[in-house]
Amino acid sequence: MTLFETDAPTAAELDARDPLREYRDRFLGADDPEIRAYLDGNSLGRPTKGLPEKIAAFVTDQWGARLIRGWDEQWLDLPVQLGDRIARETLGAAAGQTVVADSTTVSLYKLIRTALHARPGRTEIVIDRGNFPTDRFVVEGVAEETGSVIRWIETDPGAGVTLAEADAVIGENTAVIVLSQIAYRSGYIADVPGITALAHERGALVLWDLCHSVGAIPISLDEWGVDLATGCTYKYLNGGPGSPAFLYVNQALLASARQPIWGWMGDRAPFDMADGYQPAPSIRRFISGTPPIMGMIAMQEMLDLIAEAGIDAIRTKSLALSDYAIALYDERLAPLGVELSTPREHAVRGSHVTVDHPRFSGLMHALWAKGVIPDFRAPSGIRIGLSPLSTSFEEVEIVIDAIHALLTEADASTPVDSTKGA
Amino acid sequence: MTLFETDAPTAAELDARDPLREYRDRFLGADDPEIRAYLDGNSLGRPTKGLPEKIAAFVTDQWGARLIRGWDEQWLDLPVQLGDRIARETLGAAAGQTVVADSTTVSLYKLIRTALHARPGRTEIVIDRGNFPTDRFVVEGVAEETGSVIRWIETDPGAGVTLAEADAVIGENTAVIVLSQIAYRSGYIADVPGITALAHERGALVLWDLCHSVGAIPISLDEWGVDLATGCTYKYLNGGPGSPAFLYVNQALLASARQPIWGWMGDRAPFDMADGYQPAPSIRRFISGTPPIMGMIAMQEMLDLIAEAGIDAIRTKSLALSDYAIALYDERLAPLGVELSTPREHAVRGSHVTVDHPRFSGLMHALWAKGVIPDFRAPSGIRIGLSPLSTSFEEVEIVIDAIHALLTEADASTPVDSTKGA
Structure with missing residues (x-):
């Protein structure tokens, strides 16, 4: 034809x-x-x-007129509110597990370190050779600093990983497997529920990079039992150049989860200015610094459109x-x-x-x-x-x-x- | 009177x-x-x-009309260009040592880890008990993960640190001293050149938090021989809620400096998508993820005003x-x-x-x-x-x-x- x-x-x-x-x-x-x-x-x-009108109005009516009061009134809650919104419209995840904060790279760093902390004694990180560079580079850096071993799945650049390829490397010493749901080059969709179940059978955690899938295909993180996930918001969520990433931590891991970049906005009571970091009991513990509010405005209208369509x-x-x-x-x-x-x-x-x-x-x-x-x-x-x-x-x-x-x-x-x- | x-x-x-x-x-x-x-x-x-007009025009004429081409044309260089601009107008620093990237907290994390890497064998981090919470919390987290020891200078909250207080704790085992130039509560200005010289005499590095000083008082990082510095841009640089921090690394340290969050934008050739992270030879190695462009627009007009006044x-x-x-x-x-x-x-x-x-x-x-x-x-x-x-x-x-x-x-x-x- x-x-x-x-x-x-x-x-x-x-x-x-x-x-x-x-x-x-x-x-x-x-x-x-x-x-x-x-x-x-x-x-x-x-x-x-x-957006042009909306962001100009933000500068005039929110930042310019509410000034510092904007933090109390709206902005302090925005990383979690927007995370919950992304979770509901695109991730298939219940509230309280998602936050919008840093770049995807910084989020990957926090989550891989979190996984190693949650699986003490396990020394291997599994990733595919063809994964997106920043995923590989973060894993290389974390492996070097923690003495972990990288088990590479030998794939072509951006090709993606099959269940059989994952099966061949995930072992009893695997702490976490770091994969992209949609391969950045080929567009191949990995079997997230299958690989996640396989990793769990062997006691490992999964970290899914959703950069190329969020907003484009249905995702069911909670149903699939995914442990950790992150993704960027400037692709199919139309957040603008360099808009901040979202980060997901399954409720089951949250209470004992520990990420390495301890900052005032992840503390139990940021404005007490007290001695000694005490992580917030909620997903807020994954926030480190002051949230990038200016980068969170654009994606809100796109989430409306996704919900509508x-x-x-x-x-x-x-x-x-x-x-x-x-x-x-x-x-x-x-x-x-x-x-x-x-x-x-x-x-x-x-x-x-x-x-x-x-x-x-x-x-x-x-x-x-x-x-x-x-x-x-x-x-x-x-x-x-x-x-x-x-x-x-x-x-x-x-x-x-x-x-x-x-x-x-x-x-x-x-x-x-x-x-x-x- | x-x-x-x-x-x-x-x-x-x-x-x-x-x-x-x-x-x-x-x-x-x-x-x-x-x-x-x-x-x-x-x-x-x-x-x-x-700003309302400028940021609306950015959305329409840059992001909306140039689309992905904006990265090649302008945005990829912006973190360093804007860093150089902040350096020239406010930090007393030559070009090539400053970059605008993450939050202050993430920058502190990168710089403290960089300092420990640059002073192998030294196990102590010095900080004051009264420093801003995020500075203390980052130090606590880094100390825990690296096995470093914190030597506390016992000050009241936000009081600031004198030369004599610094003198009493910086020793031959100090890797880095982390202080704020202007104390967040009292407004006390620390003796940056004096404490920096003292630290150097003892072989330690200095990391100055400039959050409350940048844009408000003259600063001479190069002349003072400061090693590392960071600060936020939403205070006296009027960058908007959660605008990204700047990060300074003295040229003398740069070639061997290693920060822990390895990402594609800090690589020598991000778009080669090649195997193995190789840090850029320049200050770009301190970038990790995709730069938050939307948060970098507002501060540009303020830098114009500072230069003019x-x-x-x-x-x-x-x-x-x-x-x-x-x-x-x-x-x-x-x-x-x-x-x-x-x-x-x-x-x-x-x-x-x-x-x-x-x-x-x-x-x-x-x-x-x-x-x-x-x-x-x-x-x-x-x-x-x-x-x-x-x-x-x-x-x-x-x-x-x-x-x-x-x-x-x-x-x-x-x-x-x-x-x-x-």
């Missing part, structure tokens, strides 16, 4: 049939004529349309978008030698599609110049991020066609490169 | 003579009739007047404000039994004045209700923060008079409490 067959819908037809199509108008810049296709919402989601409808749209991307790939890019690095099977396909070709690293600026903005992942991957509420089927066709055009132009116009390559 | 003598200037006269008086109009809400006096800029500085003129105004506050205290509050907890000597007086009285804890809401907003520090301190570019002499008189009125009202109207107290 090709899309030129009469029963294959066009992008315009798919957009017209899309029950979530009107959400696209709720984002800023979706009608910007200079950006014909934005396929990198999985790195930086668009701002919601109401529903995560199941979002997932359905995501799969329709990636189905369409893969169909266009089959028709227009596969014949040029482009490889598909994303699984075809729905059950293990996240919300982005990665295609690889040795020439892609040289094409990015030309794509940007055409107003077509996907992501690039070294050495040769173009990652087409599908942010279900703001991405149209038309955008998917535009990016595939732009890649096709540049590759065929490049074939015609770069004989020197071809010679070099020979 | 009392201020009722003919040669004592009134608040209105002092404001009229103030060469920096016009800066007050550059802040949002300074003309809000509901806030008669804001004396807590040392906890949360006011937003600058242009000049830090020496700011210090002169600060001392004039605190001189006036102390004169009014002597005249109107001392007779009621209120104590002055701030030094009278200019050389050791920072930019806030703390007065203590057992009844103060019960007066805060009544002060707020009158539109008078100082800070409170347990158990009995009202802290009058003087933010030189946005605080007027009139505000100082209003807060002193409001305290006076409430104390005398309370005397008259609470016979029951008096009986209880007897």
Whole structure:
């Protein structure tokens, strides 16, 4: 089948049939004529349309008018309130286990150290070689400082981990296994409930990095019995550049959980200014410093949209978008030698599609110049991020066609490169 | 002398003579009739007047229109660019040693661990019992995880540390001494060059917390030979609630410095996604996760104002404000039994004045209700923060008079409490 067959819908037809199509108008810049296709919402989601006014009003009416009183009135509670909101709308987690605080990296550090503290005597941390760099780097740093041993699962960059691969390395000496639910490059979805159950059978804890899944696919942390999780809020939660991460600690671990960065905002009574750190009894013990309020404003409107649309409808749209991307790939890019690095099977396909070709690293600026903005992942991957509420089927066709055009132009116009390559 | 003598200037006269008086109009809400006096800029500085428009434009024109390209074009460099700017305008530090990244608490954690790594074999951390809670708590946590010993300087809460007190505890086993340049409660200014030189004579490093000094008094980190420093940006740098801290590492330490939270943004080549963390050769190695860009916007306009006014003129105004506050205290509050907890000597007086009285804890809401907003520090301190570019002499008189009125009202109207107290 090709899309030129009469029963294959066009992008315009798919957009017209899309029950979530009107959400696209709720984002800023979706009608910007200079950006014909934005396929990198999985790195930086668009701002919601109401945000400029909302954030200006925050500065004027909250910070500027309430001044220091804002802390008592609203902001001190915001890290937990917003954490609970993220938990309810996207994580499948009950209140009191999630907080918004530091970067994902700092959160990973706190959680890995927490896991080692909770499993004394166990000396191994399991992680995959292909996990996102910051996850690997934090594990390397923690291993060095604690004398832990890293058991690497040997995967390709961003490929993801199967249950069988996890099964082969989790042992009786494993304290914690650190994995990404959705692999940052391939988009492969790991078997979170399966690997979590396996780890628990062997007495280990799990720490799931949800950066590429939160807001894009249904998640059920409580039901799956996940111990620890974190993820960033600037991808599918549209929190803005560098918005703070969320951090989840299962209620069962919380009372005895100990994280290493003891700070006044994690203390039982911050304003007593008393002697001796005493961690708050709640999830607040995972907060260290003064919470980054300015970075917590943007994501609130996106959480409203997610709640309104529903995560199941979002997932359905995501799969329709990636189905369409893969169909266009089959028709227009596969014949040029482009490889598909994303699984075809729905059950293990996240919300982005990665295609690889040795020439892609040289094409990015030309794509940007055409107003077509996907992501690039070294050495040769173009990652087409599908942010279900703001991405149209038309955008998917535009990016595939732009890649096709540049590759065929490049074939015609770069004989020197071809010679070099020979 | 009392201020009722003919040669004592009134608040209105002092404001009229103030060469920096016009800066007050550059802040949002300074003309809000509901806030008669804001004396807590040392906890949360006011937003600058242009900020609502500027931050809305950031959302629309930068994040919304440049989207992911913003990272390449501007944001990846911002933590160091903004660090260099803070260094130049406020820290007396050359470029390449300062970065804006995490909270003050996380920065303290990184720097204390860095110091211990740089002084292997030395097992003691020196800190004062009266230091700000988060500084003490971080030290307690690091001591526990590393097996270091804490040598406490026994000071009262927020009192500050003298050279003699430091001299008595810094020894040949001291790895690092962690002190605040300006004590959070008394406003006492420590002898940074003296204590730094003393620590160096004994082979120890210094880590100065500059939260209450940066932007309010001249600082010369390079000239003083300070090793490590950090401070927050939401006080006298007006960065907004929870804006990120800056972190300074002296160039001499940088090449071998190792901080514990290894993350992708501190790596030599973050986008290579390669195996094995290799710290960047520059101050970037102190970054861990994705930088909190949304929290870095507000402080930029304040740095413009500081550069324009000049830090020496700011210090002169600060001392004039605190001189006036102390004169009014002597005249109107001392007779009621209120104590002055701030030094009278200019050389050791920072930019806030703390007065203590057992009844103060019960007066805060009544002060707020009158539109008078100082800070409170347990158990009995009202802290009058003087933010030189946005605080007027009139505000100082209003807060002193409001305290006076409430104390005398309370005397008259609470016979029951008096009986209880007897």
